[in-house]
Amino acid sequence: MTLSISLTVNGVRQDLAIDDPRVTLLDLLRDRLTLTGTKKGCDRGQCGACTVLVDGRRVNSCLSLALSLDGAEVLTIEGLAKGDALDPVQQAFIAHDGFQCGFCTPGQIMSAVGLLNEGETGDDPERIREGMSGNLCRCGAYAGIAEAVSTARRLRDETARPLRDEDETRRIA
Amino acid sequence: MSGGDDLITRGMPGATAQPGAGHPRAAPAVGHPHPHDSAPAHVSGRALYTDDIPAPRNCLHLAFGLSERARAEVISMNLAPVRAMPGVVDVLTAADLPFANDVSPSGDHEPLLCTGEVYFHGQPLFIVVATSHHLARRAARAAVVEYRDRPAALTIDDALAIGSRLEEPIVVSRGDWQAGIAAGTHVIEGRLELGGQEHFYLEGQAALALPAEDGMHVHSSTQHPSEIQHKVAEALGLPFAAVTVETRRMGGGFGGKESQGNALACACAIAAGRTGRPCRMRYDRDDDMRITGKRHEARIDYRCGFDGEGRITGIRFDQYIRCGWSQDLSLAVADRSVLHADNAYYLPAVQITSERLVTNTASNTAFRGFGGPQGLVGIERVMDHIAATLGADPLAIRQANLYGGPGRLTTPYLMEVTDNIAPELVAALAERSDYHARRAAIEAENAAGPIIRRGIALTPVKFGISFTLTHLNQAGALVHVYTDGSIHLNHGGTEMGQGLNMKVAQVAAEVFGQPVSAVRITPTHTGKVPNTSATAASSGSDLNGMATRAACETIRERLAAFAAERWQVSASEVRFEEGTVRVGAGTVGFAELARAAYQARVQLSATGFYATPRLQWDRRAGRGRPFFYFAYGAAVTEVALDTLTGENRILRTDILHDVGRSLNPALDLGQIEGGYVQGAGWLMTEELVWDKAGRLTTHAPSTYKIPACSDRPRALTIELWKGDNPEDTIYRSKAVGEPPFMLGTSAFLALSHAVASCGDGSLYPALDAPATPERLLRAIDAQRGEPW
Ligand code: FES
Numbered sequence: 029m030t031l032s033i034s035l036t037v038n039g040v041r042q043d044l045a046i047d048d049p050r051v052t053l054l055d056l057l058r059d060r061l062t063l064t065g066t067k068k069g070c071d072r073g074q075c076g077a078c079t080v081l082v083d084g085r086r087v088n089s090c091l092s093l094a095l096s097l098d099g100a101e102v103l104t105i106e107g108l109a110k111g112d113a114l115d116p117v118q119q120a121f122i123a124h125d126g127f128q129c130g131f132c133t134p135g136q137i138m139s140a141v142g143l144l145n146e147g148e149t150g151d152d153p154e155r156i157r158e159g160m161s162g163n164l165c166r167c168g169a170y171a172g173i174a175e176a177v178s179t180a181r182r183l184r185d186e187t188a189r190p191l192r193d194e195d196e197t198r199r200i201a
Numbered sequence: 202m203s204g205g206d207d208l209i210t211r212g213m214p215g216a217t218a219q220p221g222a223g224h225p226r227a228a229p230a231v232g233h234p235h236p237h238d239s240a241p242a243h244v245s246g247r248a249l250y251t252d253d254i255p256a257p258r259n260c261l262h263l264a265f266g267l268s269e270r271a272r273a274e275v276i277s278m279n280l281a282p283v284r285a286m287p288g289v290v291d292v293l294t295a296a297d298l299p300f301a302n303d304v305s306p307s308g309d310h311e312p313l314l315c316t317g318e319v320y321f322h323g324q325p326l327f328i329v330v331a332t333s334h335h336l337a338r339r340a341a342r343a344a345v346v347e348y349r350d351r352p353a354a355l356t357i358d359d360a361l362a363i364g365s366r367l368e369e370p371i372v373v374s375r376g377d378w379q380a381g382i383a384a385g386t387h388v389i390e391g392r393l394e395l396g397g398q399e400h401f402y403l404e405g406q407a408a409l410a411l412p413a414e415d416g417m418h419v420h421s422s423t424q425h426p427s428e429i430q431h432k433v434a435e436a437l438g439l440p441f442a443a444v445t446v447e448t449r450r451m452g453g454g455f456g457g458k459e460s461q462g463n464a465l466a467c468a469c470a471i472a473a474g475r476t477g478r479p480c481r482m483r484y485d486r487d488d489d490m491r492i493t494g495k496r497h498e499a500r501i502d503y504r505c506g507f508d509g510e511g512r513i514t515g516i517r518f519d520q521y522i523r524c525g526w527s528q529d530l531s532l533a534v535a536d537r538s539v540l541h542a543d544n545a546y547y548l549p550a551v552q553i554t555s556e557r558l559v560t561n562t563a564s565n566t567a568f569r570g571f572g573g574p575q576g577l578v579g580i581e582r583v584m585d586h587i588a589a590t591l592g593a594d595p596l597a598i599r600q601a602n603l604y605g606g607p608g609r610l611t612t613p614y615l616m617e618v619t620d621n622i623a624p625e626l627v628a629a630l631a632e633r634s635d636y637h638a639r640r641a642a643i644e645a646e647n648a649a650g651p652i653i654r655r656g657i658a659l660t661p662v663k664f665g666i667s668f669t670l671t672h673l674n675q676a677g678a679l680v681h682v683y684t685d686g687s688i689h690l691n692h693g694g695t696e697m698g699q700g701l702n703m704k705v706a707q708v709a710a711e712v713f714g715q716p717v718s719a720v721r722i723t724p725t726h727t728g729k730v731p732n733t734s735a736t737a738a739s740s741g742s743d744l745n746g747m748a749t750r751a752a753c754e755t756i757r758e759r760l761a762a763f764a765a766e767r768w769q770v771s772a773s774e775v776r777f778e779e780g781t782v783r784v785g786a787g788t789v790g791f792a793e794l795a796r797a798a799y800q801a802r803v804q805l806s807a808t809g810f811y812a813t814p815r816l817q818w819d820r821r822a823g824r825g826r827p828f829f830y831f832a833y834g835a836a837v838t839e840v841a842l843d844t845l846t847g848e849n850r851i852l853r854t855d856i857l858h859d860v861g862r863s864l865n866p867a868l869d870l871g872q873i874e875g876g877y878v879q880g881a882g883w884l885m886t887e888e889l890v891w892d893k894a895g896r897l898t899t900h901a902p903s904t905y906k907i908p909a910c911s912d913r914p915r916a917l918t919i920e921l922w923k924g925d926n927p928e929d930t931i932y933r934s935k936a937v938g939e940p941p942f943m944l945g946t947s948a949f950l951a952l953s954h955a956v957a958s959c960g961d962g963s964l965y966p967a968l969d970a971p972a973t974p975e976r977l978l979r980a981i982d983a984q985r986g987e988p989w
């Protein structure tokens with residue numbers, strides 16, 4: 029039986045026929061919409077590599093059935109930048125070397141955006157780390173990730189000004 | 202460097218931010234903390250990994266059918282139900298393979314598909330080719346396989362009982378170790394069990410094979426494209442020249458993609474050959490964890506004599522290495538355990554025996570450190586045990602035994618340690634981290650008997666750099682300069698997150714005096730640089746950096762000779778610097794020069810080659826110079842341990858690490874920090890459990906606990922040791938991939954310190970790894986005289 033749903037993905041409305049009720053949002057994004065920026069690390073909700081925002085909230089897209097998301101608004105890593113202008117979270121990940129192999133990075137960044145939207149961490153590094161603990165990074169880039177999230181939090185407050193040189197070189201000073 | 206709540210001063214002492222830093226044109230190429238070359242692509246999801254390459258038209262997907270037994274004979278395999286499943290296009294067994302059925306990296310035979318005998322739970326039996334990944338996997342489960350079980354050897358003890366080994370034990374010794382032990386005023390004995398470790402590269406194994414007109418092109422997530430090329434060619438009955446392999450990047454490798462990608466690439470190539478259609482394969486995470494090899498489990502038995510100061514007089518190690526079912530890279534891994542049994546310590550009389558045991562488990566393979574960590578943790582345990590015996594500070598015992606002083610610089614394998622900085626480095630870290638005062642404070646606090654105990658430990662690392670298989674220490678590069686002045690760079694190394702491409706690009710930029718942004722790094726490709734070694738043994742930038750420099754210098758010399766003639770100056774008056782070319786008193790743009798040289802018919806393309814000098818090694822005899830140099834480091838870790846639950850956390854870590862003259866401090870810091878986290882994970886939380894049937898029960902991150910963001914030290918400082926590599930390496934830098942992994946040993950021994958505080962000092966805790974909460978609780982109760 030084929031069912032159809034309509035989703036808004038990165039601002040673009042998509043009407044999609046779904047022939048298997050088991051299709052996950054992750055497979056839909058990667059295989060049907062060729063949005064391969066969202067990664068599959070475990071396919072069972074345990075690594076966070078597949079994190080996207082659904083109606084502004086972060087979810088593991090490998091655990092979300094596409095059919096259950098009719099009418100939802102999905103934001104993936106590909107839709108985060110405004111044209112050439114990177115989101116403050118993206119900028120901060122570059123400035124703080126918040127990655128090595130980069131495979132967890134899209135998930136980390138979307139999770140960080142979700143975390144900042146939740147607005148619960150304040151500037152408490154402990155709560156930032158806790159809030160990011162659902163996103164595994166096997167390269168162990170956690171220091172850079174945590175720094176990036178707290179910098180991004182500050183940058184957002186300062187109305188998304190672009191990073192200055194001091195931000196980029198701060199960490200080796 | 203005091204321990205504030207969230208102190209993170211990653212950085213070189215004395216380094217200051219340079220004005221304009223961050224702008225490529227102003228930045229010096231080598232030594233500058235350029236971010237990873239793919240940084241913008243990574244943060245925007247544009248970085249393609251093997252499974253992200255858009256599916257070519259008609260692409261088919263593969264899955265393996267896996268053995269459900271650890272050791273058995275396959276009596277029958279009914280695959281008709283598999284063929285009948287939706288979407289299935291083809292099913293292959295060993296009998297269908299047209300040529301070689303072999304994926305071994307070592308010349309030993311390791312079948313791609315089982316030929317009647319099953320050797321581990323999860324061994325590939327057949328290949329399903331279907332129209333989608335999910336359909337292939339679903340179909341694979343429809344097979345009806347009948348087995349006749351045979352006795353399986355799963356553990357080190359099982360293998361020892363039946364004498365199941367890859368080769369006769371290797372014995373390396375120097376001096377009269379028996380007399381040495383007997384000469385000690387004290388003698389201790391002990392056993393340390395070390396668990397394995399799953400790589401958990403976040404990107405699982407993946408390959409994509411594209412049939413070409415007269416050969417095969419393969420994309421593979423591999424650290425070793427040349428080996429994939431060879432294995433695929435053999436599987437297809439083609440000359441190597443008919444197969445090309447390409448690797449843009451990996452989502453982590455850590456050694457797990459040195460040989461473990463062979464099976465997927467061969468399967469895809471064979472299926473693509475049969476069907477004439479592109480074929481791709483990726484392992485699901487739990488398949489990946491079941492099928493692929495891991496870090497070798499090890500048992501280290503020791504007997505050690507020492508004097509009243511804790512100086513070792515003689516020592517014997519028996520290392521038992523669990524290799525799994527096939528050889529893979531195990532001999533070289535076990536060799537490295539032997540070669541690191543001394544770590545940074547002089548052992549006056551020593552014997553190391555190494556058993557390489559075959560078991561019916563996944564075939565263990567390369568993993569960051571490549572056997573070195575197992576050997577190293579063994580001697581660190583001994584240092585701790587000596588200290589406990591004498592009631593001394595373990596750091597003092599370590600310092601008493603470090604290499605150094607007249608006649609105390611020879612390794613057990615007779616290589617002289619000529620670059621020893623361990624004593625200064627350890628002393629410097631002890632001082633900077635305020636080790637002694639903190640240890641005293643912790644002991645005083647623990648003496649009051651709180652529920653939460655703290656522990657602290659400082660451990661050094663000395664790690665040998667080079668492949669111990671000497672011929673692997675070579676590399677090539679290919680460089681083109683185009684007439685617009687842009688530089689195309691290809692080298693034999695692969696990028697897995699370590700930042701190799703950026704480091705090598707920095708080398709090229711430095712030679713040409715151009716900004717790093719002028720250098721375009723291209724995917725590793727066997728058609729561009731042939732006969733490469735795996736990107737492994739931490740050697741990526743050492744080898745490929747040198748080869749790249751050679752290629753760039755060839756072109757630069759041609760350009761200089763041309764400019765000298767054109768503008769009538771001597772070649773030495775042509776200098777490539779600061780983004781331009783100085784010719785005598787004038788300057789010419791690099792692009793302009795390239796264009797002019799082209800018009801004068803000067804070749805602007807060159808290859809470069811490098812072979813590490815002065816290596817020679819006899820592995821059976823255990824004698825020679827297996828390493829070009831050593832990399833050093835040390836870490837102090839402080840932990841808190843809840844004695845009621847065994848839960849624990851790292852409070853503070855201070856690291857001082859030697860990377861020679863850093864090519865890129867930002868990337869080096871990342872490697873050090875990531876290595877430490879991974880090493881601590883191995884020894885603290887990452888536990889692999891097999892059931893009695895030989896089934897891996899921890900095949901997902903739900904049950905296999907790798908460190909998360911919340912597990913990293915509350916306070917972490919990393920400093921780079923200031924000092925050039927005395928050997929002539931690329932800009933006097935040192936390799937950095939593996940050595941920091943072993944810094945995690947300090948976390949393990951800090952836990953041991955916390956546990957010991959629960960007793961009266963008469964019983965050494967002798968923790969095994971990983972030190973899970975269960976093990977810690979058991980050790981705490983043993984300290985309290987309530988063993989269970
Ligand atoms: S892929 Fe979804 S959580 Fe791992």
Ligand code: FES
Pocket residue numbers: 126127128129130131132133164165166167168169403452453698
């Ligand atoms: S950067 Fe490699 S897993 Fe996070």
